[in-house]
Amino acid sequence: MSKFGLDLExxxxxxxxxxxxxxxxxxxxxxxxxxxxxxxxxAVAASLGFxxxxxTPRRRRRVVPTExxxxxxxxxxxxxxxxxxxxxxxxxxxxxxxxxxxxxxxD
Amino acid sequence: xxxxxxxxxxxxxxxxxxxxxxxxxxxxxGASVCVLDADPNQPIYDWKTQGESKTTLDVVGGVKESxxxxxLDGLNHQFIFIDLEGTASVMVSRSIxxxxxxxxPLQASAVDVRQAAKAIRAVRDEEKVAQRSxxxxxxxxxxxxxxxxxPGAPVSSxxxxxxxxxxxxxxxxxxxxxxxxxAYKAVFVExxxxxxxxxxxxGNLEAAKDxxxxxxxxxxxxxxxxxxxxx
Numbered sequence: 001m002s003k004f005g006l007d008l009e010x011x012x013x014x015x016x017x018x019x020x021x022x023x024x025x026x027x028x029x030x031x032x033x034x035x036x037x038x039x040x041x042x043a044v045a046a047s048l049g050f051x052x053x054x055x056t057p058r059r060r061r062r063v064v065p066t067e068x069x070x071x072x073x074x075x076x077x078x079x080x081x082x083x084x085x086x087x088x089x090x091x092x093x094x095x096x097x098x099x100x101x102x103x104x105x106x107d
Numbered sequence: 108x109x110x111x112x113x114x115x116x117x118x119x120x121x122x123x124x125x126x127x128x129x130x131x132x133x134x135x136x137g138a139s140v141c142v143l144d145a146d147p148n149q150p151i152y153d154w155k156t157q158g159e160s161k162t163t164l165d166v167v168g169g170v171k172e173s174x175x176x177x178x179l180d181g182l183n184h185q186f187i188f189i190d191l192e193g194t195a196s197v198m199v200s201r202s203i204x205x206x207x208x209x210x211x212p213l214q215a216s217a218v219d220v221r222q223a224a225k226a227i228r229a230v231r232d233e234e235k236v237a238q239r240s241x242x243x244x245x246x247x248x249x250x251x252x253x254x255x256x257x258p259g260a261p262v263s264s265x266x267x268x269x270x271x272x273x274x275x276x277x278x279x280x281x282x283x284x285x286x287x288x289x290a291y292k293a294v295f296v297e298x299x300x301x302x303x304x305x306x307x308x309x310g311n312l313e314a315a316k317d318x319x320x321x322x323x324x325x326x327x328x329x330x331x332x333x334x335x336x337x338x
Contacts, residue, residue, distance in 0.1 A: 049225070
């Protein structure tokens with residue numbers, strides 16, 4: 001018997017790995033994520049020197065039929081511009097081909 | 108589901124090593140874990156697909172800037188690590204913007220620290236951008252010293268000075284360092300987890316495993332403390 005009243009029950013020693021395994025139960029497998037504003041995130045990254053390292057797809061060149069041509073310059077909101085360009089990339093079309101396709105469906 | 112981005116624009120600091128060790132250890136403890144290998148060299152995807160490890164860790168390779176968000180949305184794991192390339196790229200910045208927690212490994216060298224500072228600035232700025240639409244959004248981060256001398260071995264004056272400056276700069280750091288160990292190199296050479304290396308002569312395997320256990324325990328406690336459950 002301890003003269004100093006140190007007759008304490010031994011502390012339970014749980015193996016460290018079990019502590020960790022039990023803590024893992026606090027982490028659920030999935031949860032809905034808030035959508036992030038990619039444009040804003042990319043803009044701040046660009047200001048810090050983070051640039052895209054992925055090659056952009058090369059545009060295919062096609063021989064177009066001979067017909068007089070006129071230039072069309074269009075000023076549009078950035079979001080519409082990006083949608084237009086992404087559509088052309090996705091379908092591997094020149095901008096003129098995209099407009100032709102839209103005109104065919106419109107008529 | 109915390110998404111943990113592991114980032115330092117400097118290559119060779121031990122991002123993939125730290126990611127693989129932590130992820131495989133968590134998987135061994137029964138967690139469902141996935142690593143997105145966003146490094147163009149695909150070291151972890153290669154480790155998983157070319158090796159014979161029996162780990163339950165899932166690895167997704169070939170992640171691109173444009174597919175990152177959709178890839179993350181399609182996962183259903185308790186922990187997702189994103190192993191990032193050692194460059195300052197849009198893949199890295201988007202991963203940081205989407206992360207619940209960022210780990211910045213760094214060695215005790217001036218170049219590593221300067222590049223780590225770039226990652227830390229990105230974390231802080233992406234957090235501010237995200238808070239414009241969601242004031243409660245946080246992207247906590249911690250620096251982890253990697254490839255340090257094993258306990259008992261002499262510590263360089265550069266490392267001591269760096270650790271002091273990190274504290275003085277108010278940068279949060281893991282108390283646990285990840286030492287330079289033969290066993291960690293062997294994980295990639297043999298394409299096996301630390302536990303699976305048991306029959307091989309790879310230095311002090313027990314000490315290597317203890318190091319990872321201590322680091323992962325600190326990671327879990329930190330994630331809980333900062334509320335980064337991914338909820």
